[in-house]
Amino acid sequence: MTAATTPRRRLDADERRRQLIELGIEMLSAHPREGVAIDRIAEAAGISRGLLFHYFPTKRDYHVAVIQAAADRLLDVTAPPAEGELADRLRTSLDAYIDFVVDNQAVYVSLVRGAVGGDDDLQEIFDRTRGRIVTRIADALGMDARRPALRTALRGWIGFVEESTLDWLRHDDLSRRTLIGLQEQALTAVLGEPPA
């Protein structure tokens, strides 16, 4: 076998897709302003530009897939534990949220800021992610997420968490504990009763 017929590693389609998305998340973290650079992604994966476009027909499709994967990861890591006191489950979830933010600052900023803007697909991804967080909290509380006042309160609270976290990142002058405390206070207040 010659080098040309021996890819560095043969991956099946799903593995390849996952690898490319993973590289995209890494690149977005390292160079958030530039977005994902197809040539460099292909090079890092050891494949041709053409093969990358086989998996993602356009650069835009690729970018949307990367942002979707980052949003899914955020949801995964912040899933609250199934058992325990509500207040403890909330704190565990917020802790995981802040961990994600600290480990993926650029991706996070891109998710809550860059992902909005003019692009409908990206905006929809983030909107859906927010909606899933609302449903998750309502479920944990044994409440109906479709109740307008609860839905609006929880959406507002997600805005609180996002903006306060961005501010915390930007200034780096507040303890993580205080930040989470503020977020807990805000949720408790809009739920009209302590979450525990």
Added chain:
Amino acid sequence: MTAATTPRRRLDADERRRQLIELGIEMLSAHPREGVAIDRIAEAAGISRGLLFHYFPTKRDYHVAVIQAAADRLLDVTAPPAEGELADRLRTSLDAYIDFVVDNQAVYVSLVRGAVGGDDDLQEIFDRTRGRIVTRIADALGMDARRPALRTALRGWIGFVEESTLDWLRHDDLSRRTLIGLQEQALTAVLGEPPA
């Protein structure tokens, strides 16, 4: 005098600039997805495309000026009364905020969503607007906006107000009174004491 030497109305530079910005805000309200269309703005103002570019060198300059004007207007109309109980002043200000949102839905969505995204200038406008709201509230409370916990709490609260208002607009199934009530509750909670 011939028609060619008689503009429909002769405006001085400042008036013309204001007129063009006003038309931009109107157009953004009517056609938010398309942004500002230079040709139609020039036509509506009764001037040539070239003259518009005399006032705003590029389309981007024009767009930034329009968004800046909309942000300034939001700040103007929501300025709290100088006197009265804190809780009343807050309510008056939130009422004016919701009025602005209802009267300028598309511009508002564009401000809090579209204005972010990749564009640094627009992002900076909105960031500065949020910063001015934080300072204003801290001043009203006789507190120091530079205190990290207060600043972060107030930035978070602005996120709450924005997201809850967007949700309220989108679903149109909640009373304005309930919305404002949620926003008041959230602020009271993160200030750690009733604002009144």
